[in-house]
Amino acid sequence: MNKKGLLLVLMEDSSGTELYDILASRKAEEAAWRRYQAASWLENLVGPIGISNNPSEKEFISRLRNGLVLCNAINKVHPGAVPKVVEIHAPLLPLTRESQPLPAYQYFENVKNFLVAVEELRLPAFEASDLERDSLEAGSGTNVVDCILALKSYHEYKQMNPNGFYKPARSPMVIHSAIRNNSQPISSDSCRRLDMSAACEKETPTGSELKKIEDLIAKKLAEHMADTKENMDSNFLMSLRTGNNMDPMKLFSDILLSCLGDKLQNKFPELKSTAKGGSLPAHSSIKPKEDSSEPGDSKCCQACLRKGNCNHRQLIQMQEKELLDIKALLTLTKREFQGLQSQLQTDLRELGIQVQEMSTAALGYHRVLKENRNLYNMVQDLKGNIRVYCRIRPAFGDRTSNVIDYIGDDGSLVISDPLKPQKDGKKVFQFNRVFGPTATQDEVFMDTQPLIRSVMDGYNVCIFAYGQTGSGKTYTMSGPSGRSTKDMGINYLALSDLFQMSNERKDIVNYSIQVQMVEIYNEQVRDLLAEDSTATKN
Numbered sequence: 145m146n147k148k149g150l151l152l153v154l155m156e157d158s159s160g161t162e163l164y165d166i167l168a169s170r171k172a173e174e175a176a177w178r179r180y181q182a183a184s185w186l187e188n189l190v191g192p193i194g195i196s197n198n199p200s201e202k203e204f205i206s207r208l209r210n211g212l213v214l215c216n217a218i219n220k221v222h223p224g225a226v227p228k229v230v231e232i233h234a235p236l237l238p239l240t241r242e243s244q245p246l247p248a249y250q251y252f253e254n255v256k257n258f259l260v261a262v263e264e265l266r267l268p269a270f271e272a273s274d275l276e277r278d279s280l281e282a283g284s285g286t287n288v289v290d291c292i293l294a295l296k297s298y299h300e301y302k303q304m305n306p307n308g309f310y311k312p313a314r315s316p317m318v319i320h321s322a323i324r325n326n327s328q329p330i331s332s333d334s335c336r337r338l339d340m341s342a343a344c345e346k347e348t349p350t351g352s353e354l355k356k357i358e359d360l361i362a363k364k365l366a367e368h369m370a371d372t373k374e375n376m377d378s379n380f381l382m383s384l385r386t387g388n389n390m391d392p393m394k395l396f397s398d399i400l401l402s403c404l405g406d407k408l409q410n411k412f413p414e415l416k417s418t419a420k421g422g423s424l425p426a427h428s429s430i431k432p433k434e435d436s437s438e439p440g441d442s443k444c445c446q447a448c449l450r451k452g453n454c455n456h457r458q459l460i461q462m463q464e465k466e467l468l469d470i471k472a473l474l475t476l477t478k479r480e481f482q483g484l485q486s487q488l489q490t491d492l493r494e495l496g497i498q499v500q501e502m503s504t505a506a507l508g509y510h511r512v513l514k515e516n517r518n519l520y521n522m523v524q525d526l527k528g529n530i531r532v533y534c535r536i537r538p539a540f541g542d543r544t545s546n547v548i549d550y551i552g553d554d555g556s557l558v559i560s561d562p563l564k565p566q567k568d569g570k571k572v573f574q575f576n577r578v579f580g581p582t583a584t585q586d587e588v589f590m591d592t593q594p595l596i597r598s599v600m601d602g603y604n605v606c607i608f609a610y611g612q613t614g615s616g617k618t619y620t621m622s623g624p625s626g627r628s629t630k631d632m633g634i635n636y637l638a639l640s641d642l643f644q645m646s647n648e649r650k651d652i653v654n655y656s657i658q659v660q661m662v663e664i665y666n667e668q669v670r671d672l673l674a675e676d677s678t679a680t681k682n
């Protein structure tokens with residue numbers, strides 16, 4: 145079954161007369177309200193026009209028939225819109241053809257000029273004939289009212305936006321008017337049923353009139369449905385067909401909303417809240433956009449719609465975008481962190497390898513050091529565990545005669561006694577090394593110094609001087625008398641070397657150094673550092 149057929153069945157199933165009366169009553173109320181708005185605005189704009197508070201369509205049209213009020217109004221809204229207005233100086237009485245003081249063509253001039261001006265402002269116009277007939281046809285007054293209310297909207301817009309571009313809004317009533325203009329005219333009798341005038345409001349439509357109106361509504365609804373997508377599903381139609389107990393006005397509203405769908409809701413956002421309030425059937429295929437969101441969000445947006453301002457969806461979208469950015473950043477950071485972790489592990493592995501290599505090198509070094517030490521001490525052994533050096537003290541004063549005949553580099557010493565024959569007077573001695581009278585303290589210590597290192601390696605070493613009185617033992621071992629640091633003897637130089645080497649090896653070996661001073665004199669040993677230095681030991 146096609147849609148038109150469905151709608152016709154629907155209209156027949158509803159109680160026709162009752163539905164028609166309710167529809168007519170609602171439309172009449174709305175038309176009266178709009179006439180009142182148009183008349184009030186005109187009076188505010190151009191002054192009293194002699195019209196009642198609740199004008200009938202006939203009264204309203206008769207007041208505007210000469211076009212004077214309309215021209216004055218549009219000139220107030222848009223100065224100069226109608227350059228030449230035909231003035232009428234007559235009391236404010238209802239104007240019929242008989243009471244018109246000027247020829248009708250002059251009034252027609254005003255109306256024609258007004259309509260031209262309205263066209264130039266791109267506002268919905270009406271036909272001049274809408275004002276000419278005393279017996280009005282259905283919708284004639286509606287067109288005029290629509291035009292005046294559009295002019296009113298234009299005026300209000302221009303007052304708020306002097307330089308703005310006015311885009312005329314189409315209200316459902318304007319749509320209704322347009323439909324009427326494109327359709328065949330409805331009989332004046334039928335139209336009278338939609339009027340609020342006392343003469344018409346109680347009349348009951350005949351069957352043929354009712355059928356005509358029903359056909360017209362069904363045709364227009366079917367045209368809208370054809371223009372839109374499948375806005376009505378079979379469930380909805382079935383429910384309508386069987387919905388005998390439904391409120392007829394609600395039913396009509398549902399049909400309109402279903403047929404016009406999003407197109408109408410987009411043009412008139414206020415219908416969204418109406419639709420959400422229950423006018424749309426729950427099973428309708430037309431769903432408000434908010435229905436797809438969360439319940440809390442929907443409530444929130446309803447509240448915002450009432451305020452005329454809703455930015456929650458935009459905020460949510462922004463937050464979702466930020467969330468995505470943060471997620472991307474987190475992923476990037478995780479990747480960088482993993483890269484750093486991997487790099488750190490590589491560095492640690494390389495460091496471990498280097499430490500291992502250094503440890504191996506250190507072990508090798510210690511092994512080599514030990515070997516070197518062993519070789520060193522072996523050399524010292526080879527040089528002899530007991531070494532004897534000879535130092536010749538310089539001669540003093542008049543004892544200038546020199547008995548030293550020869551000092552060899554190999555430690556040989558030849559002494560000649562001038563008092564004895566040549567052969568018997570010569571004596572040869574052999575030492576490890578012989579230091580002549582000119583040898584310095586440092587030269588003597590140089591040969592002793594390797595033994596100090598042997599001490600630090602754990603070998604026992606003993607150095608002592610032997611000789612007759614005044615031969616220079618004290619001088620060689622301690623140095624010249626007095627506190628001079630110049631020409632220090634072997635004892636001081638050896639101790640200095642000992643502490644220096646101990647300091648160099650402090651990280652490897654902890655040395656403990658003790659000093660003891662004894663004197664061996666006449667076969668007796670005396671502790672020189674003891675408090676009772678007179679105590680002796682044999």
Ligand SMILES: Nc1ncnc2c1ncn2[C@@H]1O[C@H](COP(=O)(O)OP(=O)(O)OP(=O)(O)O)[C@@H](O)[C@H]1O
Nearest residue numbers: 536537538611612613614615616617618619620624
């Ligand atoms: N190589 C030297 N050069 C210059 N002066 C020296 C040298 N050897 C010793 N003398 C001087 O000779 C003197 C005697 O030396 P020293 O006192 O050292 O002898 P000694 O062997 O210690 O005597 P004693 O056994 O009586 O103590 C000192 O005045 C000392 O300065």
